[in-house]
Amino acid sequence: MINNYLRTIKNADSDLFFLMAGPCAIEGEEIALRIADRIVNITDKLGIPYIFKGSYRKANRSKADSFTGIGDEKALKILEKVGKTFGVPTVTDIHESHEAAMAAAYVDVLQIPAFLCRQTELLVAAAETGKVVNIKKGQFLSAESMKFAVDKVKDAGNDNVFLTDRGNTFGYQDLIVDYRGIPAMKNLGVPTAMDCTHSLQQPNQSSGVTGGKPELIETIAKAAIAVGADGLFIETHPDPANAKSDGANMLHLDYLEDLLGKLVRIRKAIL
Known part of the structure; x- marks a missing residue:
């Protein structure tokens, strides 16, 4: 399903972004x-292709006592259940080959x-599974330099790859989107x-807990759609103040x- 969808995006046959x-x-x-x-109810109503996102483990934490997960297999089985229950593809991040x-x-x-x-070994290992690979652009890299990350996946025999921007390092404790x-x-x-959402993080706080500016999520999303982003990545929760990560x-x-309703209207207006 997801392979066919990404091929559609590459061929510019879809008039909406994926989420x-x-x-x-x-x-x-x-x-x-x-x-x-x-x-799923929202994206079905709006006609937006949807991929459920959830990290099965959080390997990159500032503090040793930060929440990292409920157990790898347990979390992965939940991701599998979400996919089967709702008939949607799922995405999770990996950290080692x-x-x-x-x-x-x-x-x-x-x-x-x-x-x-x-990380070459990580990219090649992901590619060799035959799954679609989403590579997030490093905060320390130019957009153009992501060519080499893409090439590593494709050279390993997997053409199903896409990229996600998540901002650029701006000083020690902020990010900016170019x-x-x-x-x-x-x-x-x-x-x-x-x-x-991650592009609005304020990392490396002295408290050891990453800050953020969620009030600007709409601004970031609108601008991304306006300049032609094929998809959006948005972390969401019914109670962000009590989310574990x-x-x-x-x-x-x-x-x-x-x-999303506003973003659909923007997308249709610029086609």
Whole structure:
């Protein structure tokens, strides 16, 4: 399903963007299914192709006592259940090459975190599973330099790859989005998405907890659609203040439908 969809995007046959959305981390089965149910109802209504997102483990944490997950197999089985229950593809991130085959048994898309987008063994291992590979652009890299990450996946025999921008490092504790990067990465011949929530992070806070500016999610998303992003990545939760990971920059689930409705109108207006 997801392979065919990405081929459609490459051929510019779809008039809407795709959406990767869900909680930052898999916190439990009930809440994952509840979030997926809400988003599936919204995206079905608006005609937006949807991929459920959830990290089975959070490997990159500032503090040693931060939440990292509920157990790899348990979380991956929840992702699998979401996909089967709602008939949607799923995406999760992997952090080391040996995780690729394990995660590929449960999900449709393997995501390479931004900090790891230069890790050759990780990219090749993801490619060799035959799954779609989503590579997040490093905060420290230019859009054009993502060509080499794409080439690593394709040279390993997998053409099902796309890129996601998540902002650029701006000083020690902030990020900024350079929207020139979206057309630059599209020019590499792959679909390109915008991560509308992680690009608003304020990392490396002295408290050890990442901050964020969720009030600007709509701004980031509107601009991304206006410059031609093929897809959007949005972390969302019914109670961001109590989410176990990245609550500071997540969109409240109650706001998602209104935002997506606006974005659909923008997309149709610029076609």
